[in-house]
Amino acid sequence: EERTEPKRDLEGKKVLVTAGPTQETIDPVRFFTNHSSGKMGYAVAEAAAKRGADVTLVSGPSQLTTPFGVKRIDVTSAQDMLDQVLIVYGEQDIVIKAAAVADYRPVQTFDSKVKKQDGNLSIEMERTTDILLTLGQRKQHQFLVGFAAETNDAVAYGKGKLERKHLDAICVNTVGKTGAGFQSDTNEVIYLNREGKEQHLPSDTKKQIAHRILDEIVEDMEADRK
Ligand code: CTP
Numbered sequence: 001e002e003r004t005e006p007k008r009d010l011e012g013k014k015v016l017v018t019a020g021p022t023q024e025t026i027d028p029v030r031f032f033t034n035h036s037s038g039k040m041g042y043a044v045a046e047a048a049a050k051r052g053a054d055v056t057l058v059s060g061p062s063q064l065t066t067p068f069g070v071k072r073i074d075v076t077s078a079q080d081m082l083d084q085v086l087i088v089y090g091e092q093d094i095v096i097k098a099a100a101v102a103d104y105r106p107v108q109t110f111d112s113k114v115k116k117q118d119g120n121l122s123i124e125m126e127r128t129t130d131i132l133l134t135l136g137q138r139k140q141h142q143f144l145v146g147f148a149a150e151t152n153d154a155v156a157y158g159k160g161k162l163e164r165k166h167l168d169a170i171c172v173n174t175v176g177k178t179g180a181g182f183q184s185d186t187n188e189v190i191y192l193n194r195e196g197k198e199q200h201l202p203s204d205t206k207k208q209i210a211h212r213i214l215d216e217i218v219e220d221m222e223a224d225r226k
Pocket residue numbers: 078097098099100101102103128129130131132133145146147148149161
């Protein structure tokens with residue numbers, strides 16, 4: 001919980017947040033997904049709304065409640081998420097991509113339930129479009145922020161993604177550490193920006209981490225304007 005009244009430093013800003021997992025269909029009863037709970041992205045959307053932003057949350061399947069004042073658009077697959085994000089991208093000031101987007105989807109989806117047969121089953125997978133890379137390539141005025149969960153070398157991989165996807169900043173965290181992960185209510189991240197800032201945000205609730213991330217973004221955007 002916040003100890004003080006939230007600042008209204010995002011008044012007049014349009015903020016797009018993506019959150020949650022995606023689901024990639026195999027057949028009417030089966031899909032590929034991941035363990036993302038959506039909690040980090042929902043916390044960022046909630047924090048931004050409290051600070052006065054006009055927030056759109058593009059969410060993969062999640063049980064979480066829509067934060068007060070946030071416009072939520074529900075999506076299923078990586079392709080759905082890409083389509084919805086591109087519709088609103090042009091008008092955003094800040095874009096924060098906390099979603100755990102599938103990297104692969106089945107090449108073929110079946111209209112009726114696939115029946116089991118003797119022997120092994122192989123499902124051929126193809127790459128999904130990298131949403132964040134697409135946004136980076138089409139960036140105009142937006143401040144673009146990625147997320148990356150890594151098991152090792154988080155800062156090095158994070159810097160690589162920051163460069164390759166033309167981001168303004170990326171929040172990296174190491175998974176496997178106690179209390180920091182996909183389902184957890186707490187997180188510990190390092191905020192990296194283009195100027196080489198490496199700001200360690202110590203373990204805290206995802207709601208508090210969300211405010212700390214927004215603090216860094218606001219600071220960087222103010223520095224950019226000078
Ligand atoms: N991302 C995306 N679209 C994808 C895959 C990832 O927009 N198809 C975004 C995620 O939302 C996240 C960032 O890219 O903000 C980093 O995701 P991550 O999975 O860590 O990186 P990848 O580039 O997919 O690389 P890898 O999974 O191989 O580490």
